[in-house]
Amino acid sequence: MQGVTLVDHPLVQHKLTLMRDKTTSTAGFRQLLREIALLLTYEVTRDLKLTTKNIETPLSPMESPVLEGKKLVFASILRAGNGLLEGMLDLVPAARVAHIGIYRNPETLEAVEYYFKAPENLADRVVIVVDPMLATANSASAAIEKLKERGARDIRFVCLLAAPEGIERFQRAQPGIPIFTAAIDDYLNDHGYIVPGLGDAGDRLYGTK
Ligand code: PRP
Ligand code: URA
Numbered sequence: 001m002q003g004v005t006l007v008d009h010p011l012v013q014h015k016l017t018l019m020r021d022k023t024t025s026t027a028g029f030r031q032l033l034r035e036i037a038l039l040l041t042y043e044v045t046r047d048l049k050l051t052t053k054n055i056e057t058p059l060s061p062m063e064s065p066v067l068e069g070k071k072l073v074f075a076s077i078l079r080a081g082n083g084l085l086e087g088m089l090d091l092v093p094a095a096r097v098a099h100i101g102i103y104r105n106p107e108t109l110e111a112v113e114y115y116f117k118a119p120e121n122l123a124d125r126v127v128i129v130v131d132p133m134l135a136t137a138n139s140a141s142a143a144i145e146k147l148k149e150r151g152a153r154d155i156r157f158v159c160l161l162a163a164p165e166g167i168e169r170f171q172r173a174q175p176g177i178p179i180f181t182a183a184i185d186d187y188l189n190d191h192g193y194i195v196p197g198l199g200d201a202g203d204r205l206y207g208t209k
Helices: 010-020 026-044 081-091 138-149 164-173 201-206
Strands: 004-006 050-056 061-067 073-078 096-104 111-117 126-130 154-158 179-181
Touching: 010 026, 026 081, 026 126, 026 154, 026 179, 026 201, 073 081, 073 138, 081 096, 081 126, 081 201, 096 138, 111 138, 126 138, 138 154, 138 164, 164 179
Parallel strands: 004 179, 073 096, 073 126, 126 154, 154 179
Antiparallel strands: 050 061, 096 111
16 A cells, blocks of 8 residues: 555564453553564664764774654654653664643544644654554644644654554555554544554553543
């Protein structure tokens, strides 16, 4: 599917199966999401530009590769985005973080925004938006609109599960923004839940149901 990178690494798929299992505990779910986040980050950062710097190893001077440009921004859609964020920060501890508070109205499935805080200079940075679930795509799209208003231009979206309907709506609303996901599931049910999915990501992550 154009514009969508399916991260089908065996470790990701194995861990995702454990996360989907309804008998997996809150602690297990949280740990698995953190672990999968490392592997998703590896894929979404694959094309970051490098420059070089001069260093000295214990044996000799050398010109060695380092990331070019300003620090990355991870933009977490609250609440469940924070489960992915933790693992991403394990891999890129110097990244800047944006928090975007959004929840879905359970009746209309429209995104309701309640918080936004982002680093300066978004225009000069790669911004990686993270949320485990792409269902109707209303939340992801609202978050991206907000980031664009603040100047973000180089944006990517990372999730764990996407519904085909969500991908289609996302690509219509946010053309050109690449999606990285560990799975594309079957369909969205009448309540806007991804099937087979994993349930409510926020509730499973924080034990709120
Ligand atoms: C979940 C999930 C996404 C959103 C996806 O959040 O974490 O943000 O739903 O659905 P969408 O693509 O249809 O917008 P939720 O609304 O449950 O909020 P929470 O994380 O605060 O529980
Ligand atoms: N949000 C979730 O947490 N799960 C879904 O299946 C859909 C939206």
